[in-house]
Amino acid sequence: MRILFACCLMAVSTLFFSPNSYGLEAREIIRNSQAAFLYPGDDFKARVLMKLVGKGGQERIRELTLLRKNYGETGGDQKYFMYFFQPLDVKDMTFMVYKYPGKDDDRWLFIPALNMVRRIAAQDKRSSFVGSDFTYEDVSGRDPEEDTHAIAREEKLGDRDCYVIKSTPKEGGMEYEYKLSWIDKVTFLPVKEEYYDRQSELYKVFTAEEMAEVKGFPTVTKRSMKNLQSGHRTEVTYLKTDYNLGVGNSLFTERFLKQPPKKWID
């Protein structure tokens, strides 16, 4: 009787959950990937060197120190602090973001020449980060709930076994129709992402070019985003990457936005 009941339950659960379980698994992989890519450690620091390369090869450099601190659980709130070294006309500028999944960011910009803190309207997370091919979402993450995820296939990319996840935005009107992500089965880091436009043509490619283990956390230390339509690309190198430095809450305040402590920005 008991066995029969268990069998029934299994059959029922298969019936109800099986079409779903594949999708749930895909979402789980995306969650794990975000955790590995954007949430490791309690805090994180890196010197970020961005090279913006135009179609004709002309280069622009954006150099900044990026600090991040997690609040609450993985996938939850985060605070970001950025200090700009280059280009020179924005040197000493600082930028602070309070990121809330499912809600608009709070963003503040400090302009040293005017000794002024400006709050910035931040509705569009898909807009470009400092003119690069990366969007704010690419830097700080996209809420997994905004997409439906499915495992397209599993395959080897280079020497890495990967899940290939197809993520389709629930909301229309995005600049891409869907995205394919190759996620390393071991580290859960994204190795490659392909963005397809509304004609289902590939137009943007993210590549994790170098990975290293820092304090036990697998970390993408070199990445690029190429826009195949415009020919523009951005190469990003993380230097001096570190985790769990004990970044205090007080760093993410107006006081230190105006006067960033040397020990955190160097």
Add this chain to the structure above:
Amino acid sequence: MKIVWQIVFGAALLFVWFPYAWALDLSFQGFLQGNYTADTAASNPDGGDFKWAEERAQLQLDVAKDYVQLHLKTDAFYDHVDTDADVELREGYLDYVAPSWDVRAGRQIITWGVGDLVFINDVFPKDYEAFFSGRPLEYLKKGVDGVKAGLYPDFASFEIVVIPFFEPNNFPDPARFHLFDPIPGIDRKEEEPATSLDNVEVAVRAYRNLAGFDASLYSYRGFFRQPSALPDDSSAPTRLTLLYPELSVYGASLQRNALDGLVSLEAGYYDSREDRDGADPMLPNSQTRFLAGYQRQLWEDCTLGLQYYVEYMNDYSEYERNVPPGFPREKEWRDLVTVRLTQLLRHQTLALSWFSFWSQADNDYLLNPEVKYNLTDHLWAAVGGMIFGGEEESTQFAQLDENDNVYLQMRYSF
């Protein structure tokens, strides 16, 4: 004399610190700049055709050791309009930073409030001539010579500014700008508040996050930075004294994400301490000022900012009763609408922007379109225009009607 003092001040700061130089964290930066602004409506009152024409070099030096930092920012420039070279200490201060407080002493720029080119609780000196002449925006702000202390207990943060040396606003030069003058051709003498203990200006700001709002409270005790003209004889004046009346300001501001954008609110009460009953028409009456602002991203790299500002003159009936015949009559309510639209293009290296003031009460306006392009990471150039107009000859922007200009700014940063 002022320049000599500035150089001495800068050199003294430098040499006090030099012995420590081997253990110091030193950094240099700066720029070379050309700034040329040509009249488009009429020549200057003195016959010239340029509001501004200069080459300028800025050097910034930062020296840090432990908790102390020295910051010097000095400009040297050659002005083709007055054919004159000069040196200007833009900023020069020492910082001391402790865990829960800090202090900054010296010449420093301070910006308060949430307004975009509309100032209620930003009671610090401004250079309106720089703004109207098409100079880079940072030159709208003048430094104050004073001490600022920051206190950071858990429940709120505080900024306390003490200014022993009065610094007035800088208004357009009558040789370069056509301006309204109700009593033309009369000698005038400027009298700044004397440097004394009684005249020390004090400004305090308390701020914290309050239910998702960036909230600030402000108070200021000091002087109006725009002079009032006092005639020696009101019926037949032979001489005007330009005085800076006593002023206190009490205000507050709030800012947060709302309505799919960013909402800003600010208010302030201007207590004109020498004319509290409003009976002296030569001194400003007390005022109440309000500002509401809204900013949102319309689409990628395009931001729209709207502001509505209104000021109310207290005791208006007293003012009306006493204003001399023939003098332009100020209004009880004066408002301003500002629009800022910015579109960034070409990976945020090209900026098209529009800024405008329009007053419904005064029926006058200022329009400021601009194109700015970062040619390389080191070099940018901006071309823009300042267009003024309005109905009456005495209002803020209408009186500048004949001063329309186009400007070119070029800067090489190193």
